[in-house]
Amino acid sequence: GAHGTEYASIVAVERLIGRVDASELSGTVILVPLVNRASFDQKVVHVNPVDGKSMNRFYPGRADGTQTERASYLITKEVVERCDHLIDLHGGDLDERLRAYAYWTPTGREEQDRVSRDMVLAFGLDHIIVSADRPKDPTASRYLENTATTRGKPSLTAEAGHAGTVEPEDVDALVRGCLGVMRYLKMLPGAADMVESPVWIDRVLTVTSDEAGLFYPRVKRGEYVVKDTVMGHVTDFFGRRVFEARAPAAGVVLYICSVPSMTKGGTIANVGVVRPGS
Known part of the structure:
Protein backbone atom coordinates (compact mmCIF):
# COMPACT_ATOMS: atom_id res chain seq x y z
CA GLY A 1 0.00 0.00 0.00
CA LEU A 185 10.38 -19.23 9.56
CA LYS A 186 8.40 -21.86 11.55
CA MET A 187 5.67 -19.33 12.30
CA LEU A 188 3.11 -21.64 10.71
CA PRO A 189 3.03 -25.45 10.57
CA GLY A 190 4.16 -27.20 7.40
CA ALA A 191 7.06 -26.86 5.01
CA ALA A 192 7.61 -24.10 2.47
CA ASP A 193 7.78 -24.96 -1.23
CA MET A 194 11.13 -23.47 -2.21
CA VAL A 195 11.83 -22.29 -5.76
CA GLU A 196 14.18 -24.92 -7.19
CA SER A 197 15.41 -23.20 -10.36
CA PRO A 198 15.30 -19.44 -9.83
CA VAL A 199 16.10 -16.97 -12.59
CA TRP A 200 18.58 -14.58 -10.99
CA ILE A 201 18.60 -11.08 -12.48
CA ASP A 202 21.83 -9.17 -11.92
CA ARG A 203 20.89 -5.81 -13.45
CA VAL A 204 17.74 -3.89 -14.33
CA LEU A 205 17.99 -1.51 -17.29
CA THR A 206 15.37 1.20 -17.73
CA VAL A 207 14.27 2.21 -21.24
CA THR A 208 13.00 5.79 -21.44
CA SER A 209 11.41 7.87 -24.17
CA ASP A 210 13.18 10.73 -25.93
CA GLU A 211 9.85 12.23 -26.95
CA ALA A 212 6.35 12.87 -25.59
CA GLY A 213 3.28 11.50 -27.34
CA LEU A 214 1.35 8.23 -27.68
CA PHE A 215 3.14 4.99 -26.83
CA TYR A 216 2.53 1.70 -28.68
CA PRO A 217 4.16 -1.43 -27.17
CA ARG A 218 5.67 -4.15 -29.35
CA VAL A 219 6.66 -6.64 -26.62
CA LYS A 220 4.82 -8.22 -23.71
CA ARG A 221 5.62 -8.51 -20.01
CA GLY A 222 7.74 -11.57 -19.29
CA GLU A 223 8.99 -11.80 -22.89
CA TYR A 224 12.68 -12.46 -23.44
CA VAL A 225 14.34 -10.04 -25.85
CA VAL A 226 17.75 -9.66 -27.47
CA LYS A 227 19.75 -6.43 -27.68
CA ASP A 228 18.17 -3.84 -30.01
CA THR A 229 14.75 -5.55 -30.07
CA VAL A 230 12.14 -2.89 -30.86
CA MET A 231 10.12 -2.63 -27.66
CA GLY A 232 7.67 -0.05 -28.89
CA HIS A 233 7.36 3.35 -30.50
CA VAL A 234 6.00 6.80 -29.76
CA THR A 235 3.98 8.95 -32.16
CA ASP A 236 2.99 12.57 -32.01
CA PHE A 237 -0.70 13.42 -31.81
CA PHE A 238 -1.00 13.30 -35.61
CA GLY A 239 0.28 9.73 -35.86
CA ARG A 240 3.82 10.55 -36.98
CA ARG A 241 6.40 8.22 -35.43
CA VAL A 242 8.84 10.30 -33.39
CA PHE A 243 10.71 7.71 -31.31
CA GLU A 244 11.51 4.00 -31.42
CA ALA A 245 12.49 2.23 -28.20
CA ARG A 246 15.01 -0.61 -28.38
CA ALA A 247 16.23 -3.07 -25.76
CA PRO A 248 19.59 -1.93 -24.35
CA ALA A 249 20.64 -5.54 -23.71
CA ALA A 250 19.33 -9.09 -23.85
CA GLY A 251 17.01 -9.95 -20.98
CA VAL A 252 13.47 -10.36 -19.72
CA VAL A 253 10.82 -7.64 -19.94
CA LEU A 254 10.00 -7.02 -16.29
CA TYR A 255 7.39 -4.47 -17.22
CA ILE A 256 6.27 -2.42 -20.19
CA CYS A 257 4.23 0.78 -20.13
CA SER A 258 0.55 -0.16 -20.29
CA VAL A 259 -0.98 3.17 -21.34
CA PRO A 260 -0.62 5.42 -24.42
CA SER A 261 0.36 8.49 -22.37
CA MET A 262 4.10 9.07 -22.68
CA THR A 263 6.20 11.99 -21.50
CA LYS A 264 9.70 12.94 -22.57
CA GLY A 265 11.97 10.97 -20.25
CA GLY A 266 9.09 8.72 -19.18
CA THR A 267 9.70 5.03 -18.51
CA ILE A 268 8.84 2.71 -21.38
CA ALA A 269 10.10 -0.56 -19.90
CA ASN A 270 12.44 -2.27 -17.49
CA VAL A 271 14.63 -5.08 -18.84
CA GLY A 272 16.20 -7.56 -16.43
CA VAL A 273 19.63 -8.90 -17.42
CA VAL A 274 19.68 -12.57 -16.48
CA ARG A 275 22.72 -14.08 -14.75
CA PRO A 276 24.57 -16.45 -17.12
CA GLY A 277 23.61 -20.05 -16.45
CA SER A 278 20.59 -19.01 -14.42
Missing part, protein backbone atom coordinates in the same frame (compact mmCIF):
# COMPACT_ATOMS: atom_id res chain seq x y z
CA ALA A 2 2.95 2.38 -0.35
CA HIS A 3 1.63 3.02 -3.86
CA GLY A 4 -2.13 3.27 -3.60
CA THR A 5 -2.93 2.02 -7.11
CA GLU A 6 -0.85 -1.16 -6.90
CA TYR A 7 -4.09 -2.90 -6.03
CA ALA A 8 -3.06 -6.57 -6.09
CA SER A 9 -0.67 -6.06 -3.18
CA ILE A 10 -3.27 -4.16 -1.15
CA VAL A 11 -5.90 -6.85 -1.69
CA ALA A 12 -3.33 -9.54 -0.84
CA VAL A 13 -2.67 -8.04 2.60
CA GLU A 14 -6.41 -7.72 3.19
CA ARG A 15 -6.75 -11.45 2.39
CA LEU A 16 -3.85 -12.30 4.69
CA ILE A 17 -5.57 -10.58 7.59
CA GLY A 18 -8.38 -13.10 7.24
CA ARG A 19 -6.14 -16.08 6.44
CA VAL A 20 -3.69 -16.04 9.35
CA ASP A 21 -5.07 -18.25 12.14
CA ALA A 22 -3.81 -17.03 15.51
CA SER A 23 -4.27 -20.50 17.01
CA GLU A 24 -1.65 -21.88 14.58
CA LEU A 25 0.71 -18.93 14.75
CA SER A 26 4.08 -18.95 16.49
CA GLY A 27 5.25 -15.38 16.95
CA THR A 28 3.69 -12.08 15.90
CA VAL A 29 2.61 -10.81 12.49
CA ILE A 30 2.30 -7.09 11.70
CA LEU A 31 0.16 -6.46 8.59
CA VAL A 32 -0.17 -2.98 7.08
CA PRO A 33 -2.72 -3.06 4.22
CA LEU A 34 -2.62 0.57 3.05
CA VAL A 35 -0.13 3.34 3.71
CA ASN A 36 -0.76 5.77 0.85
CA ARG A 37 -4.44 6.49 1.45
CA ALA A 38 -4.48 9.68 -0.64
CA SER A 39 -3.08 7.83 -3.66
CA PHE A 40 -5.68 5.08 -3.22
CA ASP A 41 -8.61 7.49 -2.85
CA GLN A 42 -7.59 9.75 -5.73
CA LYS A 43 -6.20 7.01 -8.03
CA VAL A 44 -2.82 8.76 -8.32
CA VAL A 45 0.09 6.60 -9.51
CA HIS A 46 3.58 6.34 -8.01
CA VAL A 47 3.40 9.18 -5.47
CA ASN A 48 1.51 10.57 -2.50
CA PRO A 49 -0.53 13.42 -4.05
CA VAL A 50 -0.36 15.39 -0.79
CA ASP A 51 3.36 16.14 -1.20
CA GLY A 52 4.25 14.60 -4.58
CA LYS A 53 6.70 12.09 -3.08
CA SER A 54 6.99 8.32 -3.52
CA MET A 55 6.23 6.47 -0.31
CA ASN A 56 9.06 4.03 -1.00
CA ARG A 57 11.90 6.51 -1.52
CA PHE A 58 12.18 8.51 1.72
CA TYR A 59 13.04 5.97 4.43
CA PRO A 60 13.78 6.00 7.29
CA GLY A 61 11.71 9.19 7.20
CA ARG A 62 11.54 12.26 9.42
CA ALA A 63 9.21 13.04 12.29
CA ASP A 64 9.19 16.72 11.25
CA GLY A 65 9.04 16.18 7.48
CA THR A 66 6.29 16.15 4.87
CA GLN A 67 3.42 13.65 5.11
CA THR A 68 5.36 10.98 3.18
CA GLU A 69 8.43 11.47 5.37
CA ARG A 70 6.35 11.35 8.56
CA ALA A 71 4.57 8.16 7.45
CA SER A 72 7.93 6.57 6.57
CA TYR A 73 9.29 7.53 9.98
CA LEU A 74 6.28 6.00 11.72
CA ILE A 75 6.60 2.74 9.77
CA THR A 76 10.31 2.61 10.59
CA LYS A 77 9.54 2.96 14.30
CA GLU A 78 6.35 0.87 14.55
CA VAL A 79 7.03 -1.86 11.99
CA VAL A 80 10.70 -2.13 11.00
CA GLU A 81 12.20 -1.67 14.46
CA ARG A 82 9.68 -4.08 16.01
CA CYS A 83 10.05 -6.91 13.49
CA ASP A 84 12.66 -9.63 13.00
CA HIS A 85 11.91 -10.24 9.29
CA LEU A 86 10.13 -8.06 6.72
CA ILE A 87 8.26 -8.54 3.43
CA ASP A 88 7.34 -5.50 1.33
CA LEU A 89 4.58 -6.17 -1.23
CA HIS A 90 4.18 -4.20 -4.46
CA GLY A 91 2.70 -4.71 -7.93
CA GLY A 92 2.23 -3.20 -11.34
CA ASP A 93 0.86 0.34 -11.08
CA LEU A 94 -1.85 1.63 -13.43
CA ASP A 95 0.72 2.32 -16.14
CA GLU A 96 2.88 -0.80 -15.61
CA ARG A 97 2.22 -4.15 -17.31
CA LEU A 98 4.43 -6.18 -14.99
CA ARG A 99 5.45 -9.82 -14.69
CA ALA A 100 5.81 -11.15 -11.13
CA TYR A 101 9.27 -10.99 -9.54
CA ALA A 102 11.02 -10.50 -6.22
CA TYR A 103 14.02 -8.52 -4.96
CA TRP A 104 16.82 -9.93 -2.81
CA THR A 105 19.47 -7.67 -1.27
CA PRO A 106 22.77 -9.36 -0.30
CA THR A 107 24.67 -7.60 2.48
CA GLY A 108 27.88 -9.59 2.91
CA ARG A 109 26.67 -10.70 6.35
CA GLU A 110 26.61 -14.48 5.97
CA GLU A 111 23.77 -15.47 8.29
CA GLN A 112 21.51 -12.57 7.32
CA ASP A 113 22.07 -13.31 3.63
CA ARG A 114 21.39 -17.02 4.11
CA VAL A 115 18.05 -16.35 5.79
CA SER A 116 16.94 -13.61 3.39
CA ARG A 117 17.91 -15.75 0.38
CA ASP A 118 15.90 -18.66 1.76
CA MET A 119 12.98 -16.30 2.41
CA VAL A 120 12.90 -15.12 -1.20
CA LEU A 121 13.05 -18.73 -2.43
CA ALA A 122 10.27 -19.69 0.01
CA PHE A 123 8.15 -16.84 -1.33
CA GLY A 124 7.89 -18.72 -4.60
CA LEU A 125 8.40 -16.17 -7.39
CA ASP A 126 10.96 -17.64 -9.76
CA HIS A 127 12.40 -14.38 -11.19
CA ILE A 128 14.56 -12.71 -8.53
CA ILE A 129 16.38 -9.38 -8.90
CA VAL A 130 19.65 -9.21 -6.97
CA SER A 131 19.74 -5.67 -5.54
CA ALA A 132 23.46 -5.23 -4.93
CA ASP A 133 23.40 -1.43 -5.28
CA ARG A 134 21.06 -0.47 -2.42
CA PRO A 135 22.25 2.19 0.06
CA LYS A 136 24.28 0.79 2.98
CA ASP A 137 23.65 3.67 5.41
CA PRO A 138 20.69 2.93 7.74
CA THR A 139 20.08 6.68 8.11
CA ALA A 140 19.62 7.01 4.32
CA SER A 141 18.11 3.62 3.51
CA ARG A 142 15.57 5.02 1.02
CA TYR A 143 13.43 1.88 0.54
CA LEU A 144 11.29 0.06 3.12
CA GLU A 145 12.94 -3.32 2.55
CA ASN A 146 16.38 -1.74 2.69
CA THR A 147 15.50 0.00 5.95
CA ALA A 148 15.07 -3.44 7.51
CA THR A 149 18.09 -4.88 5.68
CA THR A 150 20.48 -2.16 6.88
CA ARG A 151 19.29 -2.84 10.43
CA GLY A 152 20.27 -6.50 10.22
CA LYS A 153 16.80 -7.89 9.53
CA PRO A 154 16.38 -10.44 6.69
CA SER A 155 13.92 -8.96 4.19
CA LEU A 156 12.55 -9.14 0.66
CA THR A 157 10.32 -7.26 -1.76
CA ALA A 158 7.79 -9.04 -3.98
CA GLU A 159 5.83 -7.64 -6.92
CA ALA A 160 2.79 -9.14 -8.66
CA GLY A 161 -0.14 -7.63 -10.49
CA HIS A 162 -0.22 -5.50 -13.61
CA ALA A 163 -1.81 -2.31 -14.88
CA GLY A 164 -3.88 -1.84 -11.75
CA THR A 165 -5.73 -5.14 -12.16
CA VAL A 166 -6.61 -7.55 -9.36
CA GLU A 167 -6.26 -10.93 -11.05
CA PRO A 168 -6.73 -13.97 -8.77
CA GLU A 169 -3.40 -15.50 -9.80
CA ASP A 170 -1.51 -12.34 -8.83
CA VAL A 171 -3.21 -11.93 -5.46
CA ASP A 172 -2.83 -15.65 -4.76
CA ALA A 173 0.89 -15.49 -5.59
CA LEU A 174 1.43 -12.75 -2.99
CA VAL A 175 -0.72 -14.43 -0.33
CA ARG A 176 0.84 -17.83 -0.96
CA GLY A 177 4.30 -16.27 -0.88
CA CYS A 178 3.81 -14.65 2.51
CA LEU A 179 2.43 -17.88 3.97
CA GLY A 180 5.38 -19.78 2.49
CA VAL A 181 7.87 -17.47 4.17
CA MET A 182 6.00 -17.84 7.46
CA ARG A 183 6.28 -21.63 7.12
CA TYR A 184 10.00 -21.34 6.40
